[in-house]
Structures are given as structure tokens and as C-alpha cells.
Amino acid sequence: MASKLEVNYKRVVLTGPESTGKTTLARQLAEEFNTLWIPEFAREYAKEINNNFTYNDVLEVARIQLIQEIEIEDDINKIVFFDTSLIITKVWLDTVFHKVPKWLETQILFEEADLYLLCAPDIDWIPDPLRVNGGKKRVKLFERYMQELENYGFNYRIITGKGEDRLKACIQYIKQELKL
Secondary structure, three states: OOOOOOOOOEEEEEEOOOOOOHHHHHHHHHHHOOOEEEOOHHHHHHHHOOOOOOHHHHHHHHHHHHHHHHOOOOOOOOEEEEOOOHHHHHHHHHHHHOOOOHHHHHHHHHOOOOEEEEEOOOOOOOOOOOOOOOOHHHHHHHHHHHHHHHHHOOOEEEEOOOHHHHHHHHHHHHHHHOOO
16 A cells, blocks of 8 residues: 655645635635645646546646646645645546546555545535536535545545635634644
8 A cells, every 4th residue: 555645744635526615715725824735737727628628638637736746845834735636536537437547546545635625515606617517516526525535534624614714614624633
């Protein structure tokens, strides 16, 4: 079994279905804790290919996300916030293409974060050309992400609420779970 990625900072991953505030929270949390956040690369990639992902496109997104993580400097503040995770990639591959490469599952174990913040679909759906999983799909994806986090035995907290309440919940969980 792979061992956890050895870094000098705490890894906090925001995960969950589309339009649940992950990017906004990652940005706000990085500001709150005076550190950096790593944006979701898939969104930029989707723009380039007009949101027509193939199986290999999804694997390419995963590969680039991994490179971004490797390139993080160890001299940063104590926490780095990630606006996505390979769990999302795994669920996407399984849901859309019905296959997941073994290396991806191993990599998920290797990159275990110190804390996952699973954003609930309890805020309004904001449609845009790159978001395709609204309505009941968001709820089903939320349940699937939670199932994956539990299957891997990862430390996670569910984030609910709107606006400032959502951010405060994240801050509280981070301070509590990471002993800050």
C-alpha cells in the first residue's frame, strides 16, 4: 500500500459536487490562513476542449493536478488548500466511463489529505457552460463523494450553510482538526 505524501504543510482538500462553493471557500480560506490555494485545473482544461472530455482528457487533468501538487514549495505557510481531489476524478471516470485505472486509486491513498471538507449541495445551483451536474445529480454525487471518503477512511467534515456561515464552519473544522 502507498504511504502518505510527505510534505511540510497540512493538506486541506475541498471536495463535493459542482456549484457547492469549493473555489470560493478555497480562496477565502487561503486568505484567512495567509497561505495559498491550488485551483481546480479541470475547469481551465474544460474551456480549452469545449467541455467535451474523453477518458484520456480526464487522465490528463489528473496528471497535471499531480504535477501542480509536486511543485508546491515546502517553505509556504502551514496549510495548503486544494480546490479539488483525485476522488472527484475517480468518481467522474467511474460515473461517465465506467472504468478507473488502478494507479489512480493508489495515488488517492498516497495523497491522503489531513482534512477533507465535503461541500453539501445546500446552496443554489449556478449554471454556466462548464457545469453539467445540477439538480438531483448533485445530491447523488455528494453521496458518492462521501462514500469514497468513508471507504478510504479519510478524515472529513461536511460543510453546510450559506455565505459567511459556510466559511466559519470551515475555519472551525480546520482549527479543530489540525489543532491550530
